[in-house]
Amino acid sequence: MPTRTKRRLIASAIQAVLLFGMVTSAGAQGAPLSGYMEVHYNKVQPQDPVLDFHRFVLVMSHGFTPRIRFVGELEVEHAVVEGLEEGGEVALEQAYLDFLLTRSFNIRAGMMLIPVGIINERHEPPVFNGVERPFVDTVIIPTTWFEPGVGAHGEIGNGLRYRVLATAPLNAAEFSAAEGIREGQQHGAEANVRSFAATGRLEYLGVPHLTLGGSFWTGDSSFAVRGVDSAVRVGEADARYHRGPLELRGEFAHVSITDADRLNLALRRQTGVSPNVASAMRGFYGEAAYRIWNAGAPRDLVAFVRYENFDTQYRMPDGFVPLKLYDRDAWVIGTTYFPEPDIAVKVDYVRLTNQSGIVKTSHGLNVGLGWWF
């Protein structure tokens, strides 16, 4: 699509969103137009520093009735989208209707976030520590992960909440050694649904201050690769504990891909290069944060440290050798300052190591400004 046409489309989309906000603000409850933005400074050694307007997201909501609600989220990443150049993107991350029937059973349909992991459904900048999202929530769980479909959610008593979804599956033809399943998302762009993927999440909030979660995702993903039968399964568990100035969180995620050997061979025949897709990928992290200045904004400062381990070559199919540079560890240490509860000024230092004896360790400084309104 020509650059000028794309720019016009983006401008039209943003105008439509703003118009929607103005039209509905008269009748709807609360603020129908909200959103979040984040701008980052990244200095990764030995590269030049970059200044990136990473995300500009507008969130729309509308209540047709108190029990039928619309939520939409339109995102521009990296500020500019141009022609065929690698760069930004415009994405419709959410656009669904919620039919709120009972506390235990509600129906959701449209473009939805996949409820796997901590960050995918909780990604507003003031909600997490660190300028960038955790590596595990980027490389192993492909945040922001969204697909169209239909599902149900509710609370079934004793602090248990669930979500189940049937959505478009991932496309295994886009998997890679470095980024795992991340690029396999179809994003509802004429998505192939020869078979549907299933997602489920169960959360336990029965103990004050503690949230425990577990998720699975399963789907046949080889529709674009002939003669291959690759099913992808994602299993995940997470925990968050928040009491007073202390917050602890941890997450574990495992991805398995069946028939990965034939998938690699078929993709090598198609493209001439083997993507070296693993048969299993794994990642986990633990984070401790403490509100060291706890006198209410603007005297509100959090310090945190996070350790992450993530490997997109964790198990290889027979005949394939793991690329050790993708077996990675990261230490992230930093602060989040809140001049106002919805504004986060973040600074962190990241040290990223890998198991390769050839590719060097990298480290970098990140500074970020993010806000929600």
Added chain:
Amino acid sequence: MKTSWPVLLGCLAVLLVMPHGVTVQERRVVRVSAERFSFTPSRIELRVGEEVDLVLTSDDTAHGFRIEGTDVDLAIPKRGPGEARATVSFDKAGRYEFACDRMCGAGHNFMRGMIVVREPEGRP
């Protein structure tokens, strides 16, 4: 006029005992904390006719608190010293849902809870 000592002592005893003997029922206070995307507690139990003070605070952004079927619709201020308060009572047993009605993020519609109102003990 002469007042006998036994009468005086009796009056004094009544005065001393009365404050303890008269039952002054204080309203129960239920503190609810709001945080993306849940209320803690998310289930509140009351008796029919019982007046309860709800005190709502947020641990992050601003939230709403609306009880379906009532005119209770509060704005919970952002994290800080502020709080929202309401005194509620219900004259019918049943289940009353409450929900955040201010968009607070991707999981906003999950932010719901329930007030369970029961008949007073001894009443069917």
